[in-house]
Amino acid sequence: MIRKARQHITQNEPLLFEQSSPGKRGYQLPPLDVPEIDPAAALGAGNTRAGIEDFPEVSEVEAIRHFTRLSTWNYAIDLGLYPLGSCTMKYNPRVNELVARIDGLAWIHPYQPESLSQGAMEIIAELERCLVEITGMHAVTLQPAAGAHGELTGILLIRALLESRGNPRKKILIPDSAHGTNPATAAIAGYKVENIKSNDRGMTDLETLAQALDEDVAALMITNPNTVGVFEENITRITRMLHDKGALVYMDGANMNALVGISRPGDFGVDVMHLNLHKTFSTPHGGGGPGSGAVAVKKHLEPFLPTPRLQRSGDRWSWNYDIPHSIGRVRSFYGNFGVLVRALAYIMAHGGDGLRRATMDALLNANYIRKLVEPYYEIAYRAPSMHECVFSDDRQAARGVRTGDIAKRLIDYGFHPYTVSFPLIVHGALMIEPTETESKSELDLFADALISIAKEIEEKPEFVLKAPHLTRTSRVDEVTAARRPILRWRPQSSVSRAAD
Amino acid sequence: MLETLGLSRVEDLFAHLPPEVISKRPLDIAPGKSEYEIVDYFKARGGENANGYTSFLGAGAYCHYRPVLVDTVVSRGEFLTSYTPYQAEIAQGTLTSIFEFQTMICQLTGMDVANASMYDGSSAVPEAAMMAARLTRRHRALISRTVHPEYREVLLTYARHQGMQVEEFGYQREAGALDPVELERKLDDQTAAVIVQSPNFFGIVENIRQAAKIAHTHGALLIVVFTEAVALGLLEPPRDADIVAGELQSFAIPPSYGGPYAGIIATREKYIRQLPGRLVGETRDTHGNRAFCLTLSTREQHIRREKATSNICTNQALIALMATVFMTVYGKEGLRELAIQNLSKANYLAGKLPQRFSGPFFNEFVVSTNGRSPDDINHALLEKKIIGGLPLARFYPELDNAMLLCCTEMVRREQMDQVVEAFA
Numbered sequence: 058m059i060r061k062a063r064q065h066i067t068q069n070e071p072l073l074f075e076q077s078s079p080g081k082r083g084y085q086l087p088p089l090d091v092p093e094i095d096p097a098a099a100l101g102a103g104n105t106r107a108g109i110e111d112f113p114e115v116s117e118v119e120a121i122r123h124f125t126r127l128s129t130w131n132y133a134i135d136l137g138l139y140p141l142g143s144c145t146m147k148y149n150p151r152v153n154e155l156v157a158r159i160d161g162l163a164w165i166h167p168y169q170p171e172s173l174s175q176g177a178m179e180i181i182a183e184l185e186r187c188l189v190e191i192t193g194m195h196a197v198t199l200q201p202a203a204g205a206h207g208e209l210t211g212i213l214l215i216r217a218l219l220e221s222r223g224n225p226r227k228k229i230l231i232p233d234s235a236h237g238t239n240p241a242t243a244a245i246a247g248y249k250v251e252n253i254k255s256n257d258r259g260m261t262d263l264e265t266l267a268q269a270l271d272e273d274v275a276a277l278m279i280t281n282p283n284t285v286g287v288f289e290e291n292i293t294r295i296t297r298m299l300h301d302k303g304a305l306v307y308m309d310g311a312n313m314n315a316l317v318g319i320s321r322p323g324d325f326g327v328d329v330m331h332l333n334l335h336k337t338f339s340t341p342h343g344g345g346g347p348g349s350g351a352v353a354v355k356k357h358l359e360p361f362l363p364t365p366r367l368q369r370s371g372d373r374w375s376w377n378y379d380i381p382h383s384i385g386r387v388r389s390f391y392g393n394f395g396v397l398v399r400a401l402a403y404i405m406a407h408g409g410d411g412l413r414r415a416t417m418d419a420l421l422n423a424n425y426i427r428k429l430v431e432p433y434y435e436i437a438y439r440a441p442s443m444h445e446c447v448f449s450d451d452r453q454a455a456r457g458v459r460t461g462d463i464a465k466r467l468i469d470y471g472f473h474p475y476t477v478s479f480p481l482i483v484h485g486a487l488m489i490e491p492t493e494t495e496s497k498s499e500l501d502l503f504a505d506a507l508i509s510i511a512k513e514i515e516e517k518p519e520f521v522l523k524a525p526h527l528t529r530t531s532r533v534d535e536v537t538a539a540r541r542p543i544l545r546w547r548p549q550s551s552v553s554r555a556a557d
Numbered sequence: 558m559l560e561t562l563g564l565s566r567v568e569d570l571f572a573h574l575p576p577e578v579i580s581k582r583p584l585d586i587a588p589g590k591s592e593y594e595i596v597d598y599f600k601a602r603g604g605e606n607a608n609g610y611t612s613f614l615g616a617g618a619y620c621h622y623r624p625v626l627v628d629t630v631v632s633r634g635e636f637l638t639s640y641t642p643y644q645a646e647i648a649q650g651t652l653t654s655i656f657e658f659q660t661m662i663c664q665l666t667g668m669d670v671a672n673a674s675m676y677d678g679s680s681a682v683p684e685a686a687m688m689a690a691r692l693t694r695r696h697r698a699l700i701s702r703t704v705h706p707e708y709r710e711v712l713l714t715y716a717r718h719q720g721m722q723v724e725e726f727g728y729q730r731e732a733g734a735l736d737p738v739e740l741e742r743k744l745d746d747q748t749a750a751v752i753v754q755s756p757n758f759f760g761i762v763e764n765i766r767q768a769a770k771i772a773h774t775h776g777a778l779l780i781v782v783f784t785e786a787v788a789l790g791l792l793e794p795p796r797d798a799d800i801v802a803g804e805l806q807s808f809a810i811p812p813s814y815g816g817p818y819a820g821i822i823a824t825r826e827k828y829i830r831q832l833p834g835r836l837v838g839e840t841r842d843t844h845g846n847r848a849f850c851l852t853l854s855t856r857e858q859h860i861r862r863e864k865a866t867s868n869i870c871t872n873q874a875l876i877a878l879m880a881t882v883f884m885t886v887y888g889k890e891g892l893r894e895l896a897i898q899n900l901s902k903a904n905y906l907a908g909k910l911p912q913r914f915s916g917p918f919f920n921e922f923v924v925s926t927n928g929r930s931p932d933d934i935n936h937a938l939l940e941k942k943i944i945g946g947l948p949l950a951r952f953y954p955e956l957d958n959a960m961l962l963c964c965t966e967m968v969r970r971e972q973m974d975q976v977v978e979a980f981a
Contacts, residue, residue: 070653072657080890081888082888082891083885083891084886086891087966091970092901094897094900096900099904100791100919101762101917104762106791106792109790109889109892111664112661112884113661113884114888114890117886120882121630123885124654124885127650128635129635130647131648132648133634133635133637134634134638134639135638136635139639141640144640146638148638155596158811159599161602161603162602162603162814164620164812165814166607166814167618168614168616169606169614170939176603177606179605180599190585191584203870203871205870237865238859238868242868245687245715246718247719288571293575293577293578317584319580320574321580324580325578335871344636344655345673345835345873345874346674346871347676347871347874385711385713385717388679389617389677389679389707389711389815390707390816391816392815393817395817396817398599405587406595407589409584409587410588412586413583420570422558425562428561441573443571468644468646473644473647525647530645530649530846532843533848534842535852537841539852542852544656544836544838544839546656
């Protein structure tokens with residue numbers, strides 16, 4: 058039985074271009090207080106355009122209805138549990154949105170005098186301090202714009218340190234359970250990637266690691282807890298093995314929501330790591346961004362951090378551009394400042410103790426779901442779960458139903474699906490991360506939904522295979538989309554129907 | 558819940574961790590604060606920054622008016638608190654708006670396809686350069702010194718370990734535009750990309766057609782960068798470019814001390830397979846209704862891992878939505894009118910000051926300070942609650958008596974007159 062959701066009317070809405078008509082406008086500029094310049098005269102006739110062809114022309118009310126109608130076609134955390142594993146979809150406190158929009162923070166220019174930017178610099182410094190404390194590392198850069206950007210920064214730091222020791226080395230070891238960004242990052246940083254097989258407990262296999270570990274290895278990129286939600290029980294031994302060979306340890310902090318206040322990567326031998334402020338520290342995902350990929354390092358990597366670095370002289374903050382060993386800039390200005398404001402607001406609201414309690418609630422919620430669902434789905438690994446639990450679709454696949462189908466049926470039950478078919482080491486993975494946000498009643502509804510679907514698969518698998526049944530949009534043909542890509546609207550576009 | 562799990566304390570949930578990894582002391586972070594105290598803290602920090610100043614700073618971050626509708630739309634929880642739209646059936650709102658975004662970026666830039674956003678303009682440049690390297694199988698990039706200095710720095714950081722050689726070429730001392738002779742001289746058959754910016758860092762509109770011709774003669778691709786997107790409301794788009802890499806901050810994205818902004822890469826149809834970042838495509842659902850989904854993901858890291866076109870995953874979706882709403886609100890007429898206001902204001906102020914360069918400019922221009930230090934002039938302006946231009950010596954030692962000024966629609970005539978007075 059579906060308890061969380063039932064159908065309701067949604068509005069149809071054509072594309073902006075299909076409802077455009079000449080002369081409509083949603084703006085009003087003040088009268089120009091200087092003489093108007095003829096563009097062709099000022100810029101040269103060959104440098105100007107007549108008007109942007111087919112650019113939308115709609116009224117203000119049409120604009121707001123357009124985007125409001127589109128918004129109703131989305132699922133969101135504000136509507137309920139969003140259990141994407143490794144994505145940490147937690148509640149996004151609205152006070153964070155408010156403070157990021159304070160005039161003195163939103164309207165400051167990155168190049169305005171430092172004397173008029175002290176408040177912003179103080180926020181950056183305070184967030185750096187908090188993240189140093191949370192990770193147990195020595196220094197933090199907030200310049201990277203997202204997790205993968207942080208990974209790149211971290212690997213470049215490792216390369217710079219090894220180069221300064223005389224040999225940047227050739228390869229990076231990455232467990233086969235890792236996020237795709239890890240190998241992609243290593244490749245961009247000029248390293249070869251060697252995959253390390255996981256053992257039958259879902260952890261890095263020490264023997265395989267020892268065999269792969271030679272003088273060519275620059276670093277191990279490890280996610281802890283890893284992507285099956287399991288804490289690498291040998292982590293201190295692993296970091297020691299790498300260090301003994303003169304290599305470093307990079308930790309992907311995507312799953313840091315399992316550790317804040319309980320365990321610090323700096324204390325178990327990690328040399329450099331990134332944090333996804335848009336996961337662990339509650340800044341909104343916004344349909345795919347913006348994020349922020351803060352990178353925390355130990356002392357030996359600090360000299361290589363991106364330029365500029367914040368420094369304190371007397372009672373003032375300033376930017377230091379003279380960092381002789383720096384890897385350089387990874388982006389313009391100082392990072393996604395607006396995201397940093399939100400993350401600091403989250404940390405302040407929780408305090409040290411609250412952060413720890415949030416972690417424990419995240420662990421509790423994940424283990425509670427695991428307990429309720431385990432009789433019906435195959436748990437991927439017996440090892441204890443941290444903040445997420447991973448099942449395999451083995452039992453359901455016997456009836457011809459795969460993880461992707463179960464995910465689509467979950468939508469009918471009023472939930473966003475879990476992460477589908479990842480990590481790759483689990484056959485038909487269902488990766489579930491509820492976060493600390495959810496109440497027992499929401500978790501119960503979710504577990505009930507999964508259990509009910511398991512029963513449906515026994516009784517009428519073909520029904521599940523055609524899900525979702527209750528959504529505005531039924532299953533989408535992704536194959537055709539990739540085979541014949543239509544990536545923009547065009548006036549003559551034949552597939553587009555105005556009334557959709 | 559603990560009972561269901563057969564546990565007595567919540568701490569039991571991590572009792573299996575090796576004892577040496579468990580923190581022995583609580584975090585040294587002050588106790589949790591109330592909403593009121595948090596707002597108070599950030600208001601106080603905001604109060605320590607510039608407030609109530611008029612700014613003439615541009616240089617990659619612009620103070621344009623933000624229509625109210627922008628925050629109204631992006632504050633909707635359905636956009637704000639959703640994830641990357643992998644589950645197309647319940648993400649059609651985000652997917653449709655990205656499809657519209659891609660379309661509008663193509664219309665703006667004159668390109669065939671645009672991705673769903675990059676982190677910002679600066680990181681779009683190395684991504685575009687790497688794309689050109691894959692397309693040409695060459696490994697050298699030539700970048701104009703009139704490209705934003707920080708963008709050039711970011712390119713160097715990325716290129717260093719890609720086996721990509723980066724070389725700069727200069728600008729014409731009179732015109733302030735790129736030097737085509739030096740470009741021609743430095744091009745060789747190993748050059749993958751020529752990278753230029755228009756309007757360039759000095760505000761000057763570059764001759765894209767000429768740059769394209771020179772690059773193409775040597776088999777290199779032309780990458781055109783932009784930092785001031787409003788200019789595209791008026792300027793001929795860079796149709797002769799192979800790749801356009803730009804920054805959309807001007808489209809209702811607050812300056813916010815440098816981020817979050819939104820970058821884009823747009824290109825020609827034939828280069829799609831090497832385009833980094835997410836793409837939304839049109840398709841049908843099983844009922845035959847139009848639907849959108851993420852597509853061509855075999856380019857991306859979650860499928861291709863170390864063979865992906867880029868490691869980018871999270872992008873700037875919500876910021877791109879700000880730009881989408883902005884473009885919708887202003888629309889065809891509005892963007893043009895807005896651009897003309899910028900052009901007119903810049904011409905008004907530039908006409909009263911000693912301009913350093915002679916090339917055509919949009920809303921930024923370089924002025925000579927005639928022997929006075931730019932800081933001196935800026936200091937005087939601060940007294941009048943005006944933030945002056947960017948002194949250029951920091952990036953261009955040869956321009957030590959020059960500053961870059963920007964006039965958007967938000968500066969008023971009286972304030973411009975005050976700038977003129979400070980120069981007197």
